Amino acid sequence: MKLHSLTISEVRDLLDRKEISVKDLVKSIYGRIEAVENLVRAFLATTEDKALKMADEVQGKIKEETRKKEFLLGIPLAIKDNICTKGILTTCSSKILSNFIPPHESTVTSRLIEQGYILIGKTNMDEFAMGSSTENSGFHVTRNPWDLERIPGGSSGGSAAAVASDGCIAALGSDTGGSIRQPAALCGVVGLKPTYGRVSRYGLVAFASSLDQIGPITKNVRDAAILMNIISGHDPLDSTSVPLPVPDFTAALGKDIKGVKLGVPKEYFIEGIEREVEVLVKDAIKKLETLGAIPIEISLPHTGYAIATYYILATSEASSNLARYDGVKYGFRTEGKDLMDMYKNTRAQGFGAEIKRRIMLGTYALSSGYYEAYYKKAQQVRTLIKQDFEKAFQEVDIIVTPTSPTVAFKVGEKIADPLQMYLSDIFTISVNLAGVPGISIPCGFTANNLPVGLQLIGRHFDEESILKVAYAYEQATEWHKRRPNL
């Protein structure tokens, strides 16, 4: 039995029945990483010594009732490198934070720690989560486990590749415009972006504060629900986290989906979408129909403005969020002849090209004389996009779309063309703008054996519905059981 290829719930059962030890599990994971990491390069850093020590510490704590309050006791997880881990290097894949060791723990990892999880390592990403291929990492490129010539998607490409290649049992990513769902789709795993405000952002290095959410990347839907149970809920350290009760998300799994109304937005099946992707997604919708769901064509009329809106708002917020990396207090610094010179040198050398491009865009959009035409206008369009979803959800229960218009593309294919790259997120961006939850699940493979993702979008704070439908689909199909040949 390959322990590293198991899911959270499977590992929990084995650990609780004492059929395996935590150490066996952790060793199996690091053995796997050793075998595939030189090909995939999903991690920026692994924490093997700490993990093995932790394995010994938690072993004795495993009792029958453990699963009731410490479901993650002894479970190895990988964490995206923009989530602060106290005392452990957190770089955001950026040279400017290449030496940054946080003095604080993010709320999500604090909750994982309370549950007794074992940190396997910090995963690669596009620098500051800006990108759709993980090629913008300031350190190295991560490869898609299904085809090593291809990108894993991004920005949580490291987390998705680590989960797909069994380098961890599950992982956390972050999603600002599709950064969990798109790499999950391209790597053939499950990725969930919660409702904005469902999960605390404290300790998540901000890219675009009004869009960022942390979420799980897992091998199946149940694991996503398990992690959601742990990371969700109000946090006094994050004013934008919402004080709503957190349901038991696993309770939604296995419920009948008969009569569930599936909205199929006509704006999402258009030119630019790859033929094979379209076919597989439509097949998936048919499959859901056979399970009792009712597809209904709907319209989200402002979809066409989503990318433009997103790239104004996200870059505006980013231009301000990234101002703190100035070489004064922490991180990378290049000296200069005076203060201004030090700032300029530090930021010119510390940030990659995409970061600088977006800082410039955002600075421009917020500048006096342009604010009304760009930032303010974009906020108004955002409201319209949000209203599109509200209207649609009066009619349907969930919305079904492709996660990405294409399968994983080749390394280097789009890196020189930012606009082409930005289009990778065309189906995921609106979800962030509207603040609603979305999940990507595997829905088939192309002739080249590349995974395709199906996106399910729910109402605000109704992650349960998308988990329920995702689980029903997963149970009726075998896609999630496929593993890349590595």
Add this chain to the structure above:
Amino acid sequence: MKYEAVIGLEVHAQMLTETKIFCSCSTKFGSEPNTQTCPVCIGMPGVLPVLNRKAIEFAIKTGRAMNCTISSYSRFARKNYFYPDLPKGYQISQYDLPICEYGYVGIVVDGEIKKIGITRIHMEEDAGKNIHESASGGGNYSFVDLNRAGVPLMEIVSEPDIRSPREAVEYMRKLRAILRYLEVCDGNMEQGSLRCDANVSVRPVEQKGFGVKIEIKNLNSFKFVEKALEYEIERQKKILEEGGKIVQETRLWNSEKGITETMRTKEEAHDYRYFPEPDLVPIIVDQRWTEEIKKSLPELPDTKRERFVSEYGLPEYDADLLTSEKPLADWFEEVVKLGGQPKAVSNWIMSDLMRLLNAENKSIEECPLKPKQLADMLKLINKGTISGKIAKTVFEEMYKTEKDAESIVKEKGLVQISDAGEIEKIVDDVIAKNPKEVARYRAGEEKLLGFFVGHVMKLTKGKANPQMVNELLREKLSGSHP
């Protein structure tokens, strides 16, 4: 041509909250550098601000006291600029939707009340402090102390209603008094908890529109506010009189040279790229909360002054002085409550007490004398135990030793002699020893009475009841007892 000045003030008041505005670090002044910091206030990656409810409460209190409209919906915005003392690269402030708007405070100008409009009051976080080694001393480094970063401030922006440096100072004093009454700011200008920037322009008296405005920064005392404005108004007048043009700019007050100097021109002004702070939710203030806060407001300086006049019959001047600081007004009222006659209490405070406090540069809060001591002393005067003159000595002694009046009077044997027999003996003695003067008095030189009183007082060490001495002397010298 006659010119008039148009002045508006932007006052930054540090709020007296225990903790910072967006984290739970202490706001205490004067600690070791960077000891009152946490990941949030030093702008670590991934941290988020959480608004201190006390800061909203203080801002609403201030707004109510300054007759403002309290916004039911307001929000924070980011003000973006780079500086080493600004750890996030932006200051969280309020911009388009401040917490308070459209208020005023009254100041007295030539005996008349003048309303100075308050445009807005908004909340924001303070920046840290840069400390530069002196280059002349071989220093090569600048240091950053972030203890102050995140301390809550209120910015109180006035309308351009002020017309003279004198009015500006009156307005500042009034703001300071209100803030101190509310206990939302200690008003300490030396420590920087109350800071002021001024916008000033001049125009021909008959002109309606405003002239080109100059902003003056760094006015950290009432005196500097007055001096800097006087200087700047003269400077601008002179330029206009010589046919020149004022150039819009920000100037800095140089207190050593007593002049304002160019800091940055309009072209060098920052574009702060304000936008709504996405890490904080909008501030919703419901009616009930403002009503609650309104009820908790203390009596404010203007109301108290009016009450002191009507309730205690004090002259305006006394009432104004006594109500300038709440602790002083409280001190006064405490003595009155313990039986002191208001005007007498006011006199003792304004002359003797103030003199003693000022000599030691102490505030009323540091006053060693307790209200009860003064009240008891006043009772001794009323009973005739001590004379008003002796009381001066007793008062100083009380202030110095913190003993009560009665024990001082006993210890020092200062009890007034009111025994008619005893006084008569001394009076007789004095008359007997000074026959020449008695003769002159009886011949009509009545001003010699003082001579006899003086002698009696000298012999009794000032303790003789002055009224009785006077009466007895008059009686005896007039010859009815030859």
